[in-house]
Each structure stands twice: as structure tokens, then as C-alpha cells.
Amino acid sequence: MANVDALVIGGGFFGCEIAVELRRLGFSKVMLCEREPGLLRRASYVNQARVHNGYHYPRSLSTAERSRANFERFVEDYGYAVRTDMVKLYAIAATSRVNAAQYASFCGKIGVPCREAPAQLARLFDPDLIEASFLTRELAFDAVALARTAAQRLADARVEVRLNAPVKLDPIISATQPIRVATPAGAIEAGVVVNCSYAALDEVGVPVRARIKRELAEMLLIPPPRDIADVGITVMDGPFFSTMPFPAARLHSLSHVRYTPHEAWTEPGRGHAPPVRSNGEAMLRDAARFLPVLAKVEPVRSIFEIKTVLMRNEDDDGRPILAETCAESPRILSVMGSKIDNIYDVLETLRAHDWKEHV
Numbered sequence: 001m002a003n004v005d006a007l008v009i010g011g012g013f014f015g016c017e018i019a020v021e022l023r024r025l026g027f028s029k030v031m032l033c034e035r036e037p038g039l040l041r042r043a044s045y046v047n048q049a050r051v052h053n054g055y056h057y058p059r060s061l062s063t064a065e066r067s068r069a070n071f072e073r074f075v076e077d078y079g080y081a082v083r084t085d086m087v088k089l090y091a092i093a094a095t096s097r098v099n100a101a102q103y104a105s106f107c108g109k110i111g112v113p114c115r116e117a118p119a120q121l122a123r124l125f126d127p128d129l130i131e132a133s134f135l136t137r138e139l140a141f142d143a144v145a146l147a148r149t150a151a152q153r154l155a156d157a158r159v160e161v162r163l164n165a166p167v168k169l170d171p172i173i174s175a176t177q178p179i180r181v182a183t184p185a186g187a188i189e190a191g192v193v194v195n196c197s198y199a200a201l202d203e204v205g206v207p208v209r210a211r212i213k214r215e216l217a218e219m220l221l222i223p224p225p226r227d228i229a230d231v232g233i234t235v236m237d238g239p240f241f242s243t244m245p246f247p248a249a250r251l252h253s254l255s256h257v258r259y260t261p262h263e264a265w266t267e268p269g270r271g272h273a274p275p276v277r278s279n280g281e282a283m284l285r286d287a288a289r290f291l292p293v294l295a296k297v298e299p300v301r302s303i304f305e306i307k308t309v310l311m312r313n314e315d316d317d318g319r320p321i322l323a324e325t326c327a328e329s330p331r332i333l334s335v336m337g338s339k340i341d342n343i344y345d346v347l348e349t350l351r352a353h354d355w356k357e358h359v
């Protein structure tokens with residue numbers, strides 16, 4: 001049986017960063033197990049690639065402020081994977097839950113740039129359906145570039161990475177004994193386990209107390225029309241849409257509040273996104289009403305993922321991190337970053353965690 005000081009379950013963005021940090025914290029033998037054949041293949045790839053800067057969260061001031069606080073730092077630290085040659089518009093629909101003045105005031109409150117969009121961009125929208133559009137500062141990340149660098153950083157930190165390695169904890173969890181974990185290559189004993197499996201958080205054998213909601217989400221990948229090749233657009237606040245550069249595929253993503261979610265559930269047991277019929281046509285049709293340049297777009301493909309959010313943020317759309325020590329054993333920590341820029345909050349929590357007796 002292999003023995004490791006720390007085992008990280010899940011090779012998404014958070015699992016990779018956490019494994020490197022555990023080495024820095026003094027764990028000698030760190031292993032990361034990922035069930036896919038490569039790193040950052042699941043939610044870390046299948047998402048809207050938005051480096052949040054607060055604009056998305058008018059109903060959760062704390063999430064808006066954390067995003068704003070982490071944004072520039074993320075852009076600097078992960079600059080190799082951030083597309084900076086783009087502009088970002090937030091548009092306010094005439095039927096939005098907030099009006100333009102309220103939205104501008106919210107941006108002022110969190111201290112992010114927000115000024116009226118110049119005429120050549122404002123005219124992209126149907127003036128009957130859009131009350132106002134604002135030029136903002138929000139960028140897109142490239143998950144493939146993040147994955148490439150993560151692999152290098154793990155190798156440099158001498159973290160053992162096992163791919164095609166779905167793991168499951170032994171159901172008997174002891175607070176004082178190493179954790180036994182079954183892997184395809186045989187059992188492992190780990191001094192500590194950090195569970196970073198996102199959509200599968202409560203399916204790897206770690207009991208999780210936080211109530212979690214899952215949503216099967218569809219993102220449509222489209223070739224951007226020339227007029228918006230370097231433009232990201234989000235229409236607030238209600239059943240509208242976002243289209244953003246998706247640098248990992250050199251396309252744009254399109255999501256729609258009404259059509260992106262296919263179904264939602266709270267019970268564990270479906271960590272893989274099953275294939276479903278696409279809502280892409282409905283997304284495009286509705287988005288083109290607001291943004292007519294989308295009318296002639298031929299979509300490339302859809303990508304699906306299980307979006308995982310905390311039930312307690314169901315109403316305010318807040319996206320705080322989850323860092324939960326297992327009730328059965330302080331040796332097991334479940335971590336969910338909720339959005340990419342939350343990495344700093346996760347690392348801070350990891351450093352503050354009491355690992356003393358396990359290092």
C-alpha cells in the first residue's frame with residue numbers, strides 16, 4: 001500500500017493550486033488524483049471564463065467586493081492565461097430588475113469602472129430592449145493555458161499526479177488514523193485528504209454538511225461575429241444572457257439565464273454531466289433580440305458541466321468559498337472555490353488551517 005502525507009482529490013484549478021500549496025506548507029509527499037485523463041478538464045474548463053470583478057453580483061455585496069479585491073491580483077499572477085485585449089460591456093435590459101442608475105450606483109459603491117458605452121458599441125444593442133450599456137473592466141481566462149502551467153508547477157513542486165484515477169474513501173473514517181482511499185492502482189493511506197472534486201464533492205466518500213445545489217449547465221460555443229470579436233457582453237439583471245471570449249477554444253461562449261440550466265437537484269450521485277438535447281437554438285434566438293449581430297451565428301458546439309453552488313446562496317447569487325472540515329475526522333477538508341478568482345481566499349484558508357499534527 002502506498003503512503004502519502006497528503007492526498008488531493010480532483011485536478012481542477014483548485015485541486016492543482018492546493019496540491020502545490022500543501023508542499024509549501026511542509027507536506028513532503030503529496031499526491032493528486034484526477035479521474036479524467038488530463039488536468040482542468042471539468043468545471044475549470046467548462047465555464048464562462050470570466051475573471052470576475054464584482055459586476056455580476058448586485059445582490060451580494062460581499063461577493064462583489066471579494067471579486068473586486070482579487071481581480072487585479074489574479075490578472076497579474078495569471079497574466080499568461082488572461083485575455084487583456086478585450087472590452088467588456090454590461091447592458092441593462094429595459095425589463096431588468098435594476099435600472100441603469102441603480103446599476104451605475106452599485107458599481108460606484110464597489111469601486112469598479114463603469115461609464116456609458118461609446119456610441120459605436122452602444123449601437124450593437126436594440127434600443128427598445130436595452131436601457132443603457134456600460135463600458136466596464138472584466139476579462140476572460142484561458143483554461144488551457146492555466147492547465148499547462150498547473151502541470152508544470154505540480155512537477156516543479158514534486159507532487160505526484162495520477163490521471164485516470166477516480167478515488168473513493170474507505171467508509172470507515174477515523175479521526176486519529178490515516179485515511180484509506182481506494183484508487184484503480186490499489187489502496188493508499190493518506191495523512192490528510194483535501195477533497196476538491198467540485199460537482200462530486202459529496203460523492204467521493206467524504207460526508208459534507210453544507211447543502212449543495214447542482215445544475216446541469218450548457219454553454220454554447222460560437223464563432224463571434226466580427227463586431228464583437230474582442231467584446232464580452234452581459235445583459236443584467238434577469239432572464240438574459242452573456243457572451244464572452246472563450247480563449248481556450250478561440251471562440252465565444254454564450255450562456256442564458258433561462259436556457260443554460262437544464263435541470264437542478266440537491267441529492268448526490270450524478271457527478272458526471274449526462275448528454276442532453278441542446279438548448280443552443282433558443283439561447284441564440286433570444287439573445288439575438290437584444291444583440292442583433294448574433295442573428296446569423298452558426299454555433300460550433302455545446303459544452304456541459306454540473307454547476308455546483310451552495311444552497312445558502314440560492315437567493316443572492318453569492319459565491320463564497322466552502323472549506324469544511326469533516327465532522328468524522330479533522331484530517332479531511334472539503335474545499336470548493338465557487339469561482340476562479342476565489343483562489344486567494346482558498347489559499348488563505350488553507351494557510352490558516354491547523355495542520356500541525358499532520359505535517
Ligand SMILES: Cc1cc2nc3c(=O)[nH]c(=O)nc-3n(C[C@H](O)[C@H](O)[C@H](O)COP(=O)(O)OP(=O)(O)OC[C@H]3O[C@@H](n4cnc5c(N)ncnc54)[C@H](O)[C@@H]3O)c2cc1C
Pocket residue numbers: 009010011012013014015033034035036040041042043044045046047048049050051052165166167168196197198199200203204217218219271305306307308336337338339340341
Ligand atoms: C457553467 C459554468 C459557468 C461558470 N462560469 C464561471 C466564470 O465565468 N468565472 C468563474 O470564475 N467561475 C465560473 N464557474 C465556476 C468555476 O468553473 C468553478 O468554481 C471552478 O472551475 C471549480 O474548480 P474546481 O477545481 O473546484 O472544479 P473542477 O475543475 O470541476 O475540478 C474537480 C475535479 O475533480 C475531479 N473528480 C471528481 N470526482 C473525482 C474522484 N472520485 N476521483 C478523482 N477525481 C475526481 C473531476 O474530474 C474534476 O476534474 C462556472 C461554472 C460552471 C459550471
